[in-house]
Each structure stands twice: as C-alpha cells, then as structure tokens.
Amino acid sequence: MEQLDKFRELMRRDRVFDFMMPDQMPAVDVSHEVLLYVEGLTVSFDGFKALNDLNLYIDDGELRCLIGANGAGKTTLMDVITGKTQPYSGMAYFGQTHNLLNKNESDIATLGIGRKFQKPTVFEQHTVFENLELSLRMSKAILASIFYRMSSEQSDRIAEVLDIIGLSKQSNQLAGALSHGQKQWLEIGMLLVSDPRLLLVDEPVAGMTPQETEHTAELLTSLAGERTVVVVEHDMAFVRSIAKKVTVLHQGSVLAEGNMDEIQNNPDVIEVYLGESQ
Template identity: 70%
Template sequence: MSIVSPFMERDQVWSFMTPPPVLDLDTSHGPILYLEDLNVSFDGFKAINDLTLYIETGELRCIIGPNGAGKTTMMDIITGKTTPDSGQAWFGQKIDLLKLSEPEIAEAGIGRKFQKPTVFEFHTVFENLELAIKSDKRVWPTLFADLSGEQRDHIEEALEIIGLQDLSKQLAGSLSHGQKQWLEIGMLLVQQPHLLLVDEPVAGMTHREMDRTAELLTSLAGKRSVVVVEHDMDFVRSIARKVTVLHQGSVLAEGSMDDVQNDQRVIEVYLGE
C-alpha cells in the first residue's frame, strides 16, 4: 500500500515511502521495537524503572506523561545516547540496540527529531535535504559529491511530502518555526528510517501549523513506525491511535485516548494538573 501525502494531490504516491531493507532487521514475528525491563539511574534517581514497551511495525504511538516521567531518557536509550543499567532494547528480532553506537543505530534505520529544530539556517531547504541524504558525512566527499538521480528524486519527493516544494531555494533560516520542524522531518525521511522518534513536534506552532503537522505524521504511519512524545493533549487527540502514559520511569497506562483519559491514575498524575 502506498501512502498519500496530505500536502499533495490525492492521486500522487511516493516510491520511497517504504524504507529499503536493512541488514538483519527482522519484524516478521513481532514488533519493530522491544524495550524490556529497562532500568536507568542518575546519581541515585531512578529515571527509568522496569520499563517495558513494544512498538508495532507501521504503528503511530503517542507517549505522554508529566515532566520527569522518563520520556527523554527512553528515547536516549533507543538511540544509543544512554546505556541502561539493566534490561533489553531490540530493533526487530535480531538487532540488539545496546550493542550499537549512536551512528550505528541511525544507520540501522532509527531517526530522531528533537524538540528544537536543528536545520542549517544558512543553507537552502534543498541543500539541507541534500546534506542529510548523503551517506558519506566527511566534509570533502560531502561538498564535492554529485547527487545521484535516485537521491535527487528522494529529495523532490520529501519536499512534496513536507509541503516545502515551493520553498526549496529559500534559506532555511527564513522559514517559520513550523516549516523548520517539517524540514527536519524531511531531513530524516530522505535517510529512509524504519522508526521515527519525534519529540514535541508542535511546541511553539500556530494552530494551522499544528493541523498540518498532524496530517504529516499520520500520513507517515503504516509504512514507517512513528513514536511521538508530546504534551499538547489536543494534538495528541488528533493523531492518537494508541497512547502510552509514562510516570516515574515506567508505563502507568496504555490504550486508546479515551482509555487513558478516563483512567483515574492518569488523571491524578498528569491530566488533572
């Protein structure tokens, strides 16, 4: 099944929306991401406490919870920035994330977008995507390598998916906050990740930008697995299929938005704030 971008004509579909095969990534018998019995302590503070979480292939999952619930630390573990004290983290059935470095995890097919956009402001939108797509990140090969036809096609497709095709020659620094967020998502897409981790994508956005971001993220689900960490409950309601609530480093509740909204424990520790 091909996915249609909400920013494009309905009859247009994208050839690169399905990421290429990754060596040893096996999701034939279960979820794409396994986090089991994870524990992390910082100076005696238990940031992650027996955390177990599974993300299905092609799923859009929302992660919510109060400040200090462990959301950022969880993403740090998945991307190799933090090593847990105990537990397991698997990408598919064969890739042990705890044995890989941050670059190796990115190469395996996990992309992460931080809350604050990190685009190259003095380069054009197209150049930002070009820098993201090139596999050899050493300075000289990156500066002088020509794009292949396939790479150029991927950039053009990403531009239409994120709705910035008419701004491809504009400096990234002149974009609105929301447009910079979309550009950074595009910079991940051209690298063709299988799992996207998106941290507070609508912070600081206008209502119109939030609506377009919701359309963008929901359009990606199905061909990619997408994990969204967000505090804005209206936004979460607009995209949520399944919601996981973290509290004190572990899963407090999980289910549909209606399920977690009506869970008395969630109301007491988070929604009732």
C-alpha cells in the first residue's frame, strides 16, 4: 500500500517533471532596439533574383506591413527568416547575436519566431482547445509525451489566448466547424501559446468578411508592443487600418518605406504600381 501511495503521488496529474519542461527560450539582445536585421540578402532561382541585395530592419515591438506585387520577394524573405530557404549572400540576425542563416527551421522556431501562412492549417478533427494544447511550448521527447499532464499554468495560458483571439465560446467546438476567419484567428492563437517574440503573418484577411477583417485588425494591433508583428498583405484598406510603418518591396529590393500616406504619395511607388509619375 505504501508503494502504491508513492506511485500515485509520483504520477499525480498536477506534477510536471523537469524532463517534460521545454527548453528555455534563448535570450535575444535588443539593446539597439532592433529585433530583426536583414542586410544584403540575395536569393536566386534559376537566374531569377527573388531577393536582390535586400536590406530591412524591424524594431522590437513594432507592427510592420510588407506590401508589393506578386513576385516582389515577400514570401521568399519570410522563407529565409524562418530557415526554409538559404540565400546566395547576405545576413539575417535575430537581435544582436543570433545568426538565422546558421540555424535550421526548428532552431529558429525555438528562438521565438512564429509564422502563419495564408491558408489556415488547423487540426479540424480536434476542438479549438485541443488545437491550442497541441501547440503549447513543451518538450516533444518520448518520455515527456508519455507522462504529459497539462499544468494549471498551461491551462491558464490557453484560456488567456482564447480570450485574446475571441474564441472562448468556441473552446469545445471542432476546429473544422469554424468559419474561415475563426480558423485564421485559431492559427494565430496556436502561435501565441508557444510565446513567440516575432510573428510573421501572411495575408491574414484574405477571404474574410468585413466584420472578421475588423476583428483581425484589432487582434494584430493588440499584439504589437509585447511582440513584434510583420504582416504581408494586399488589402490596402486593411494595411492602412493597422500600419504605422509600411515597407514596399519591388523586384526583390526595398522600394520605399514610411507611413501609409508617405507610401501612397511616393513617386517611385506611384510609377511602379500605377504606371504614372508624379
């Protein structure tokens, strides 16, 4: 009986073992207030330069919008930042010390960089809550998975994220039954529960209703400050509603940067996108 009691104590549901805990997220040096440094990036595919000596600097805590025509280099840039594509030349640093070009996709995610693709990818046969639980930052080792028990802190974190993304009432609903906009918010939530420092969000309002678009604008705006958010989007009305600073890419390079009024009145932007000069 004594041994049984000891075993029950060892395996109680609120116990979290050291080997089950995730690795600590590495510290990021933002002493110069810049979180992401991209300099001289060049990526070539069969002679086509998807990125052409691109320079970009994103401040810690800012919300930056990237715009540009198809083929301007937006997706390729995010591919490089997340380790999916290696550039021909250039550098990309996360803070002062983390060289992203020396790390694989998993290592980069561990640093605190999360990416949301245009098409939402959720586990449709699982509930909203279960989707968030599966995305928690935790050890994925075999023993950790066998003995996994959700802690009260993890449960509280999921509840907090559900409130942030506006899906608390849908917590027990299957993800497959959500609307398109709700699936987009759920995927953002799946990134948030892993506590990323930088969020890369690709066309978040494509296919949304006006009401869903408005909620998404409020959501992304609320995340900036505590986190850094980079949004790729073609909907200029949406960009205007959220952006303090916009970067325009053209043929793999930065064409212009500034607030939305400055961008819309920039002669180079007008000439490239409207086919006229000012």
